[in-house]
Amino acid sequence: MTKPVLICPDDPSLLDRLAGQSLGLRVAPSADVAATVEAVRRQNGLFRLLVEADEPLAAVKPNHAWRGLPVDLMVPSAGRFADLAGRLDEVRSLGITVCLPIGGTGLRDARTLASLGIRTRLGLDGMPDWDALGDLMTYALLELVAHAPIEPFQTIADHSRTDARTTDWSSALFDDPLRFLHLSADGRIALSRRDLLNEEFVGDLAMLGSPALAEAQQARSEAWRQLFLDDHPCARCPGFRLCRGRYAEGDAKGAGMAEGCAGFFTEMAGVLEQRWLRPEARPW
Amino acid sequence: MVNILLTDKCVRQCPYCFAGREMARSAAGEFLAWENVVYLADFLQHSGHRRVSLIGGEPTLHPEFADIVLYFLARAFEVTVFTSGILSDARLGEVEKYLGEAPVNRLTYVCNVNDPIETPDTDGADERLGRFLAIAGRWSMLGFNIYRDDFSLGFAFDLIARHDLKRTLRLGIAHPTADGANAFLPVDRIGPAIARLAGFKADFERLAVAPSLDCGFPLCRFSDADLGWLVRLGGRPSFICRPAIDITPDMQVYSCFPLATHGRASLFAFNSLQEVTAHFAAEHTRIRAGRPGIFDDCASCESRSRGVCAGGASCQITLMAEAAS
Ligand code: SF4
Ligand code: SF4
Numbered sequence: 149m150t151k152p153v154l155i156c157p158d159d160p161s162l163l164d165r166l167a168g169q170s171l172g173l174r175v176a177p178s179a180d181v182a183a184t185v186e187a188v189r190r191q192n193g194l195f196r197l198l199v200e201a202d203e204p205l206a207a208v209k210p211n212h213a214w215r216g217l218p219v220d221l222m223v224p225s226a227g228r229f230a231d232l233a234g235r236l237d238e239v240r241s242l243g244i245t246v247c248l249p250i251g252g253t254g255l256r257d258a259r260t261l262a263s264l265g266i267r268t269r270l271g272l273d274g275m276p277d278w279d280a281l282g283d284l285m286t287y288a289l290l291e292l293v294a295h296a297p298i299e300p301f302q303t304i305a306d307h308s309r310t311d312a313r314t315t316d317w318s319s320a321l322f323d324d325p326l327r328f329l330h331l332s333a334d335g336r337i338a339l340s341r342r343d344l345l346n347e348e349f350v351g352d353l354a355m356l357g358s359p360a361l362a363e364a365q366q367a368r369s370e371a372w373r374q375l376f377l378d379d380h381p382c383a384r385c386p387g388f389r390l391c392r393g394r395y396a397e398g399d400a401k402g403a404g405m406a407e408g409c410a411g412f413f414t415e416m417a418g419v420l421e422q423r424w425l426r427p428e429a430r431p432w
Numbered sequence: 433m434v435n436i437l438l439t440d441k442c443v444r445q446c447p448y449c450f451a452g453r454e455m456a457r458s459a460a461g462e463f464l465a466w467e468n469v470v471y472l473a474d475f476l477q478h479s480g481h482r483r484v485s486l487i488g489g490e491p492t493l494h495p496e497f498a499d500i501v502l503y504f505l506a507r508a509f510e511v512t513v514f515t516s517g518i519l520s521d522a523r524l525g526e527v528e529k530y531l532g533e534a535p536v537n538r539l540t541y542v543c544n545v546n547d548p549i550e551t552p553d554t555d556g557a558d559e560r561l562g563r564f565l566a567i568a569g570r571w572s573m574l575g576f577n578i579y580r581d582d583f584s585l586g587f588a589f590d591l592i593a594r595h596d597l598k599r600t601l602r603l604g605i606a607h608p609t610a611d612g613a614n615a616f617l618p619v620d621r622i623g624p625a626i627a628r629l630a631g632f633k634a635d636f637e638r639l640a641v642a643p644s645l646d647c648g649f650p651l652c653r654f655s656d657a658d659l660g661w662l663v664r665l666g667g668r669p670s671f672i673c674r675p676a677i678d679i680t681p682d683m684q685v686y687s688c689f690p691l692a693t694h695g696r697a698s699l700f701a702f703n704s705l706q707e708v709t710a711h712f713a714a715e716h717t718r719i720r721a722g723r724p725g726i727f728d729d730c731a732s733c734e735s736r737s738r739g740v741c742a743g744g745a746s747c748q749i750t751l752m753a754e755a756a757s
Contacts, residue, residue, distance in 0.1 A: 229499035230530040
């Protein structure tokens, strides 16, 4: 198993204990990232900066030290477009990805920003408005004119052409337990961001590299198999190949459902097919 | 020309209003949804078209009016807003705050004004218009709809001079709606109205204002001398009537208000603006199949066969054909 990326806060005492690891650093918008990044780069690999803002994008003052770094700016919304309009060039020139929630104005904001050439990523935690998400998915995958990628749809589209039985796009949300581990400030390890927020930890830093941790990662990664053993409705869902039971504990009400998660992922399969049938998708 | 109705609501009751039927149809006063704004920008860009006119009702009533203008500008569109210039204090403040830096060559307000003697100010509308022009004058030109042949333009020249507006005055013939219930310029009054317009030649010259004619003016009712001064002052008169595409807040599409019932469809039924235009061009051809123009002479007119004049507006022709049958 390749070494996972550790998503962690930029706490100096924690960083001191992570020499040699590849890091995704969670920082505040005002953080002096130049110094931190320099220090991290000396001892570690920098995967991404995850800038956690609690204001709308329109109110966040872009930090010019982000330029040239892989930055995900997590905001609760884009804010009023009129307040953002004058800053679009600056945001675009920084090359950042704007991460939005699926609630509130998140879906609308993702479409707006993507249409203006700004990469976005949607956190797919919680239950979305499936109809609205379906509209955005169609917009993202069947673009009428070129726009910036909206994750995780872009990753799903890229991965869905393989022959694999299922499409794994959890890495687009840093949620693949084989590739990402989430650390608390005191060094405890969670297998997903949701687990981190729920304070469900599998161990602490001493566990890094251990067979026990590898086993926990592998088990989480293959948790979907249990749905088949339990004959869960997801096992008969036409959308399973793309979803892998992500909503098994929430909205999954059974195969053949026209609405909810099953309807959404089934629609996505159809949209992907259309996408690949378009002439421009076939370079030959 | 693509006109996007941001809302069906309006703040005025103009006697010639083309949109009255549309507004009555949707009494709730719908607003165009933001997702559709993005869709329209994509649809038009995909069609190679980078110009939009934002109309209403009164488009500035849309709660996201400034946002929508800025969005189209950010998408590299040229934007023309057809407004009464009668804005609430809050909306005027937004225009000043958010649109005060908009490029003058890509944003234009066409302020449709009415003769204050014909339609007297009831609730401070003139004062509000004055405040709008004081703030947005750099981006603004006036528009005037002719619905009678004894109209006056003196008040418009006063506004242009007082607020140093863009030196173009858009002139439209008020055409009849499908039911002919609005005040409009009857076919037999078009000639006298054009003669009346020529009477303001000295004012156009004095203020260096270009007269810009909207669709449906008949070429034969202009003398060569009239055409001469119109062109010399920068007007580029065209005597054509071709489909303007109007898109409603609920994404219906038709060819201009007066023809709102002809070939109306959902915009989502089309893949490009070219398809929409072809659909409505066919409607216009169908309308003119029975009667080629507004005058009897149109049938054998050389200007029409050479494509220089359309023979008046299709909506006038429809109304005449309906009256005849
Ligand atoms: S779409 Fe819903 S029902 Fe289908 S596999 Fe996913 S969670 Fe299960
Ligand atoms: S086509 Fe009709 S309206 Fe036009 S110039 Fe000829 S007669 Fe006049």
